[in-house]
Amino acid sequence: MKDPYALFxxxxxxxxxxxxxxxxxxxxxxxxxxxxxxxxxxxQKVKTEFPSIGQATVYRTLKLLADSGLAKAVEFGDGAMRYxxxxxxxxxxxxICEACxxxxxxxxxxxxxxxxxxxxxxxxxxxxxxxxxxxLCPECRKKxxxxx
Amino acid sequence: MKDPYALFxxxxxxxxxxxxxxxxxxxxxxxxxxxxxxxxxxxQKVKTEFPSIGQATVYRTLKLLADSGLAKAVEFGDGAMRYxxxxxxxxxxxxICEACxxxxxxxxxxxxxxxxxxxxxxxxxxxxxxxxxxxLCPECRKKxxxxx
DNA sequence: CTAAATGCAAATCATTTGCACAATA
DNA sequence: TATTGTGCAAATGATTTGCATTTAG
Numbered sequence: 001m002k003d004p005y006a007l008f009x010x011x012x013x014x015x016x017x018x019x020x021x022x023x024x025x026x027x028x029x030x031x032x033x034x035x036x037x038x039x040x041x042x043x044q045k046v047k048t049e050f051p052s053i054g055q056a057t058v059y060r061t062l063k064l065l066a067d068s069g070l071a072k073a074v075e076f077g078d079g080a081m082r083y084x085x086x087x088x089x090x091x092x093x094x095x096i097c098e099a100c101x102x103x104x105x106x107x108x109x110x111x112x113x114x115x116x117x118x119x120x121x122x123x124x125x126x127x128x129x130x131x132x133x134x135x136l137c138p139e140c141r142k143k144x145x146x147x148x
Numbered sequence: 149m150k151d152p153y154a155l156f157x158x159x160x161x162x163x164x165x166x167x168x169x170x171x172x173x174x175x176x177x178x179x180x181x182x183x184x185x186x187x188x189x190x191x192q193k194v195k196t197e198f199p200s201i202g203q204a205t206v207y208r209t210l211k212l213l214a215d216s217g218l219a220k221a222v223e224f225g226d227g228a229m230r231y232x233x234x235x236x237x238x239x240x241x242x243x244i245c246e247a248c249x250x251x252x253x254x255x256x257x258x259x260x261x262x263x264x265x266x267x268x269x270x271x272x273x274x275x276x277x278x279x280x281x282x283x284l285c286p287e288c289r290k291k292x293x294x295x296x
Numbered sequence: 297c298t299a300a301a302t303g304c305a306a307a308t309c310a311t312t313t314g315c316a317c318a319a320t321a
Numbered sequence: 322t323a324t325t326g327t328g329c330a331a332a333t334g335a336t337t338t339g340c341a342t343t344t345a346g
Contacts, residue, residue, distance in 0.1 A: 016319045018325055039311080054328040059311065075223065079336090080310060095270055104270050111262045115281055118256050122243055123286035130280045133263055138271035166300055166345045187336080202303040207336060227304095228335065 004031055004070055004087045011068035025050045026061045027070075035080035036074055036103065076132070093131040093132070099140035104132070152179055152218055152235045159216035173198045174209045175218075184222055184230035184251065224251070224280075241279040247288035254281070 002010075008027055012019050029045045030037065043058040062083050065071035073087040076096060091112075092105040111131070119126035152156075156175055160167050177193045178185065191206040211232050215220035218232040224244060239260075240253040261278070266275035 013321095016321090018324085020326060021319070022327070040309095052328075055310075056329080058328085059329060072295070075225075087281060093156070095267060095272055100274060104272075105231050105257045106266050106270065108262055108266050111259055111266070114256055114259045114262070115279075116237075118254050118259070119243060119281055119283050121250055122254065123289075124243055124252075124281070124283040125289055126281060126283040127246060130278070131263075132271070132278045132280075133267055133276040134278075135272040135278045141271075141273055163346095164299085167300060168345070170302070188334095204304080205302060208301085229315075244325075 006103060007087065008065070008070055011070075012064075017064075022046075022053055022057050023061055023064070025053070026058060027065070029073065030062075030065065030083070032087065036076065036084045038080045038082055038148055042083075048108055052132065074130075093133065095135065097137035098134050099136055099143075102137050104137075110137045155215070155235065156216055156218055159218075160212075165212070168202055170194075170198060170205050171209055173201070174206060175213070178210075178213065178231070179233065184224065184232045186230055188228065190231075211288045216236070222278075228233065241281065243281045243283065244283035245288055246282050247284055247291075250285050252285075 005024075005027065009019055012023070026042065026046055029049070030042060033042075033045070039055070039059050039062055042062065043053070043055050046053050046058060062071065066073055066083065069082045070085065070087045074082050074084055074094065076082055076094070084147075090107070092107045093111075095104040095106045096102070115129055116126055152173065153172075155173075157167055160171070174190065174194055177197070178190060181190075181193070187203070187207050187210055190210065191201070191203050194201050194206060212221065214221055214231065218233065218235045219231045222230050222242065224230055224242070235236055238255070240255045241259075243252040243254045244250070263277055264274055
C-alpha cells in the first residue's frame with residue numbers, strides 16, 4: 001500500500017495539477033494531526049512552519065485532499081466544516097458528547113447493513129451516509145448526576 | 149392532543165415571552181408548508197401576507213419554534229439550515245438523492261435500536277441522532293444508466 | 297408601564313472568488 | 322513557456338446582533 005504522499009502525488013499528476021511546497025506542507029500537517037480539523041485550525045498550524053501561506057490555499061487544498069480520497073469532510077454541527085484523514089482508516093460514524101464535545105468514532109456493521117437495506121427498499125442506490133449520535137459521555141453523565 | 153397553536157402559546161407563556169402577530173403568521177405559514185423550509189424560503193412566503201416582516205424575525209422565530217419542540221432543524225448539506233415540523237410527526241431519518249435532491253423520510257426501528265446499543269456500549273446516554281442516507285433515487289438511476 | 301419583540305442595517309463567520317504575480321511541469 | 326497555484330483582499334451567503342422604536346401582557 002502506497003504512502004499518502006505518493007497517493008496524493010499520483011492524484012495530482014493524474015489531474016494535471018501541480019505539486020507545490022504549500023500543498024506538501026499542508027498535507028504534512030494534516031497527516032500529523034489526529035482529530036477533525038477545521039480549515040482555520042489547519043491554517044494556524046501550517047502558518048507556523050510556512051508563514052506566507054494564505055487561508056484560501058488551505059481551503060483549496062483541503063478540497064483537493066477530499067477529492068483525492070485522502071480526506072473526508074464531516075460536519076459536527078458547530079458552524080465549520082471539519083476534515084478527517086480517510087487514508088488507511090476504516091469507515092466509522094461519530095458519537096458526540098453534547099456537554100464536553102468529545103468525539104468517539106464508532107462502527108456497527110449491523111447498522112451499515114440495515115442502511116443498505118432501507119435504501120434498497122426505496123429503490124435507491126446508496127452511495128454514502130452520515131450518522132451522528134449525540135449524547136452524554138460517561139464523565140459528563142457523572143457530573144450531571146452529582147450536580148442535581 | 150393540543151393543537152400546535154396552543155402548544156406554542158403555552159410555550160411562549162411559560163417562557164414569559166409574548167405572542168405577536170408576526171409569530172402567529174410565521175407559525176401559520178410554517179404549519180401550512182410540507183417540506184423542509186429554509187429561513188429565507190419561509191421569509192419569502194410570510195412576506196406576501198405580512199409585508200413589513202423582517203428576516204431577523206423569521207430567524208428568531210424559527211429558533212423559538214425549535215426550542216418549543218414544534219420544529220426541528222435539519223441540515224441537508226446545501227449551505228442553509230432547514231426546519232421541518234416535529235409536531236405530531238413520528239421520528240424519521242432522511243434518504244436524499246444526490247442527483248435530483250428528492251428527499252424521502254425513512255424509519256427503521258432496528259437501526260434505532262442498534263444506535264441505542266452502540267451508545268450504551270460506549271457508556272453514553274443517547275439523546276439524539278442524525279442519519280442521512282445519500283444515493284440515487286429510482287428515476288435518477290434510470291437516467292444515469294441510459295445516458296451511459 | 298415594563299420587559300420583550302420588531303425591523304433595519306451593520307456586523308459576523310465560514311467560505312469563495314477575482315486578479316496580478318509567482319512557480320511548476 | 323503555458324498552465325496552474327498562490328496570496329491578498331474583496332465578495333458572498335447565511336445567520337446574528339445592536340439599537341431605536343413599537344407593542345404585548
